[in-house]
Amino acid sequence: MADPTRTQARTAEVRLRWLTLAAFVAPLVVLAAVFGTRFGLWSAGFGLEVLTLKIGRILAFAGLAAALIAVINALKDVRRRGLYAAVSLAVAGATVALFLVQQQRFAVPADNDVTTDPAEAPAFSRAVLAMRGGAGAGGGGASVACPDLVSVPRQVAPETAAAALSAAGFTVRGAAPFRADGAQEGFWFGLTYDAAIRIRPGRTDVRVAQREGVSVGDEACRLAQAVVQGLTPQG
Template sequence: MPIRKPVPAVLPWLTALAAAPAVLMVAAVAATRFGGVDLSVSYDLLTWTVARMLGWIGLAGALVAMVLALRDIRGRGLYALAALVLAGATVAGFVERQGRDAAPTPRDVATNVEEPPAFSRSVAALHRGSIPAACDAVVAIPSQVLAQQATSALVDAGFVVTRATTFEVEAVHEGAWFGFVTDAVVRIRPGRTDIRVAARDPRPDGGATCRLAARIAGELAAAR
């Protein structure tokens, strides 16, 4: 029987290094959601500075692990493969999100930019000075929906309704990871129903505001 070469002590460490960014990001999310840590620390520093840097370092370490594994694929290959998958996925995720954030996507969108739906006074104060823009493929509903339909559409789109009248329904959405908050209002008029969605945070959102508006529009269209 061939004698299997011992696994170099550095291989498990290289694999752990590749996993470190993911572990740090999970910790950053937990610190934000349950520890009240400010986004400038958890998101800007820990995620987009430290974890992203660790991702590239982990990828370099994964390549070293691959070289070491060439001497004994059967005994060392699993460590190298795990390191490469973890580090590759992390770097790819950061690069993809960075590309989306670089695109000029609006954080305040409406289906009627000339006469956008208005938020309630307290919510409008959070978006003072913001000018709504249009999103591709997000259009007004060419009919007057019921307030109950607008409420259901917002709930199905992941929002929590905070105010509902016969002609306006307002809601709020909280992101699953870092809890970024987005406001939405549906305005109901004879022959037309308009939507406005606005993110509270000034950071690039990678098109999330437009996607939320499209989700609401899709739910409203399906309810007609």
Template sequence: MTPSGKSTRPRGGIGMRWLVLIVLAAPLLVFVAVLGTRFGLWSVEIGRDLLTLQIGRWLALAGLAAAALGVLLALRDLRRLGLIAVVSLLVSLATVGLFVRQQALLVAPAPLDATTAPGDAPGFSAETAGLRSALHAPDSPAACPGLTGVPTQVASETATAALEAAGFTVQKAGLFQSEGLHEGFWFGLRHDAVVRIRPGRTDVRVTARDGRDQGDAACRLARDIVDGLQAGR
């Protein structure tokens, strides 16, 4: 303290705190958006589309700018501010990198309705089909690169085990067909799956219940099920 009672503490530390808060704004917003969506406080449109993919993306860029400014500010006092500036820069780069990667996944061409048999896709049970119709869910079966059916008739137990191993909750299980429901970890987006068992061949279909862009989620889940079927042979 000076004789006048004013603090002689450098103001750089105060400015750095504000810059750190800006850097952390995007990760914190995404965390809140995910929790709010999962607990039903707001819809996927708000939590995912608005808060995360729109506002969060701009906050991530603002955080990168703030981190760069923090590095410049730290040059005045590397001993006290250097570590904070470096950590903030790494966090901001990681945040922007994740947003860039997610955007690339979302815009990559991939079907929302993936199947191993696009010309004769497995159909859902009447109950599931009715629910999907009411939700206006995607209904255009398409192939995925490298996704093929299993050239054998698997056991019904193998089909249900493959669904469970891929993260699906089995909804129906029978000798010739099993169905499952998958709920995404982050925003709870759902996918229906059906495994159709026929003599000499077993086919898979995975399709989203939501028509918004989800990257290759349907293809990835379908591959996971096929991998489980192959492992259980």
């Protein structure tokens, strides 16, 4: 006849293992979303906005709840169950914290097509427009201004423009008199941003636009400000 105490202990340990595994579901869903997007199984919008920010977020909080239950169960036998509880709480807590940070960042209202000159935004080259699927593709409309994003009040050299793009993380596509172009592809979901620098006597303007049209907060503004900073003399 089976020992009831041993059976209960074994059942509790199995339950604790399942609770620990629940803490890993959200990170695994995010990894699947990333790899699925990178391998072209679905769009960046579906991978980021649906699988990650919606489904993944729900699973992250569910994992945190499971981790808290695991901690309560582990208090009955800390020596044998403490490790499970600690791992589940660490993973679930870190996952929820990352989601909260990203949620705060993505909640910033901003456009995916920004410029230092909304009245006459720098134009992308024909090659870039072709990759973007046509004029305005991915931007959702006309290029708009960003807070604290202003033109550089001087004419810069094409080499300086190319260096500013490179310093901001863009791959330089070309640099010529009065303009420079670059592109940057994100590591996780492959979101691509195109940048155009227009150089005129006494003024240099910048435009940065995302191709996919996926809402990621003020990322386009941040990149444009980084380019402008590289064009601005230091000291």
